[in-house]
Amino acid sequence: MRPGAREATAVVVLRLGGGQPTEQELIDFTREKFASCKKPRRVHFVDASQ
Numbered sequence: 001m002r003p004g005a006r007e008a009t010a011v012v013v014l015r016l017g018g019g020q021p022t023e024q025e026l027i028d029f030t031r032e033k034f035a036s037c038k039k040p041r042r043v044h045f046v047d048a049s050q
Helices: 023-033
Strands: 010-015 042-047
Touching (some): 010 023, 023 042
8 A cells, every 4th residue: 555545444334124323323333333443434334125
């Protein structure tokens, strides 16, 4: 990686049904649980039917 470059953490969420958390809800949840370098900056949703 070049100097000054930063990696962004992302998370992939497999939707199985039931509760449907929003991207912001998941980011807020991880803010309380994870170290700042491990918090996702992006959330990608994938339906279980795919």
